Amino acid sequence: MELEILLRPLVGQSRCGQDMMFSPEFDSVQEARRFDDPSLNQGEWVTARKEADWPAVVSSCTQLLAARTKDLRVAVWLVEGLAKTRGVAGLADGYSLLAQLCEQYWPDIHPLPDEGDQALRVGSLTWLLGQSVRMVAALPLTASAPEVYTGIDLERVRAVSREVERNPAQAEAILRDAPLTPAAFDAARSATPAAFYRSSSEHAGRALDALDALQRVIDGHLGAEGPSFESAREALQTLIATLRRFALEAGDGDAPETGLAEGAGDGAADGCRPVNTPTPATPVAGGPAIRSRTQALAQLREVASFFRHTEPHSPVAYLADKAAHWGEMSLLEWLRAVVSDDGTLSRVEELLGVKDGGVRTDGRG
Template identity: 35%
Template sequence: MNDLKFSSRLELDLLLQPISPTRPAGESLRYDGTYDRIQEARREDDQRLSQGIYKTRSKRADWEADEAICLEALEKRTKDLQIAGWLLEAWLHLRGFRGVESGLRLLTGLCENFWDDLHPNLERDDPEARMAPIEWINRKLSFSLKQIPLTLSYEQGGRSYSYADWESACHFENLARKDPGALQEALANIDPTVGTFQTAIALTDASFHGGVVKDLICAVDACNGLQKLLDEKSGRDAPSLYQFYEVLGAIKELMSQSLHARQDTPTTIEAEEEFEAAAAEGPADIEIWSSGPIRSRADAYRRLAEAAEYLSKTEPHSPTSYLVKRAVEWGHMNLFDVLKQIVRNEGEMDEIDRLLRLSGKNITDIG
């Protein structure tokens, strides 16, 4: 067990200890200022909105402060589902999918050990207040899951990509299949396209993806366990985590398929655990990828990506690494996307379209 996982277990053990023998769930902190302090730490200005002529420094959420307030409250003063939900949110931003798993395990432990005394109080005739934090997680944090990075930046000053980026790329590619001419100009400004997202996956260290897949498997299991417990405790009144569970499952499926393609072996829990353990020993001790003849198309592009990364470090002055990276990117694109990057003149693009008779075909399937 690595240090972070061990630390998470210790945190959960502390947070699940009773506050006192007489009041195991402690007191409600809803009106003592704790909720307000957490809300202020969480508060974040929408970065997409214009500030007009009176520009001020925009407020960013302070997830570490949020985490500290929630930890102190849950360990020493209260057992509160809403505060635990906010802690899950902070861990999501600070620790990614591993934080999601820890947050879900915490919620399960609180419901299992403190159900009768847990805050918000469970009213016999009106369970809505007790269920509201779970419904908030399902509604609000399902979107936040899609913002967790799934790739690492492979260029200085570059960006990482998330599941939200993948959904956007797929959406615009599907539109292009229906009307490639109308969307040609719009697609030139989309970042990422499906091709650039797949390139970022290929250029991200495989051990990172192994860890992400394992964390996702554990998070899906934790979500399923929490839902089952809520169903047992509340019956027909149980809140649903369906949307949250579905998003986790969709991300896990995407990343499992990506890892499967890179490894050329079926992705199972055991294989992923062995992969992570091997990668953790370091590149000097183990060669994760086998040498010898190229085994597949995915293997060929992976080797090109590795070569580009090596050249960018050993010959940073040379354009070769950038050209190889561009070739890898094109390998994940259809002909339409490649031509958009090569040909900037609209008239020339129309002439190519006429010569190749692309307009009468499903252009995104050519290449």
């Protein structure tokens, strides 16, 4: 992809062209992106599932950015399409393009602010950052036939390993019924050349650098009102640590240092250990500080979304969602939601000095 062509200003009254939100071209891209969830039961009326046409998404978005419009919505769709068609290298190029578009065209890029309100722009960026966690999880971690396994598969292997550790007497049955076993993942990883891991980790490093560049641009324009980049960054950091670890284990002694905290990403390789080996805790790589209450609640919801996708059986998604919901309540609202006994509620309200939606100011309690 020639980034230089996509970054050239358009000819006409506006260097960013026209807003094409309601155009047939936008509808065409949306239709190309659409796909039917293969996990859903079709019931009695079975029809051919709609598959996304990612090459068409890339082609259409490239043409729009080069000749018709400079638009954040088109740019984030292009990032998605590049990740789907070219893996982590495409993700790196997509982030880089988006960072440069925002840096060069922020005053004029579509969608334009509505009387200073940047909500549409923030919405597009927030969507991409949330989607990035899922895209990174779906990137390949093996490159051997017949099956190519991803980060999602590795999470499933880890879940099988944990289940065996909890129920060692049932290990044989658990492994027999598992759709993917640690041994199968190990075999695919062992058959993957070290060069694949080295190349993939280098591209993932480029993606992380480009994501950081994008955040610097966005923070410069939006400040505390901008979206959180932390979840996307942590997903890439974990991917890099996993790929470099696999490269070293595959015999690539020249694999670069991870640049992450000691042990970061160890948990990602649980599926490649014997199933009776306890799983160490995974240190969390340091990220930027949360700058606002809104960001904190948004990150709780991102955590919930991640666990719903990767570990639907886990209570973490439910608890994170509930914590985010509670975070939007006043103290009185929260008490009334969690304390069912009226007498107890009244005594707690009296003790805390909270009554009828307010906090006492008479100095008592």
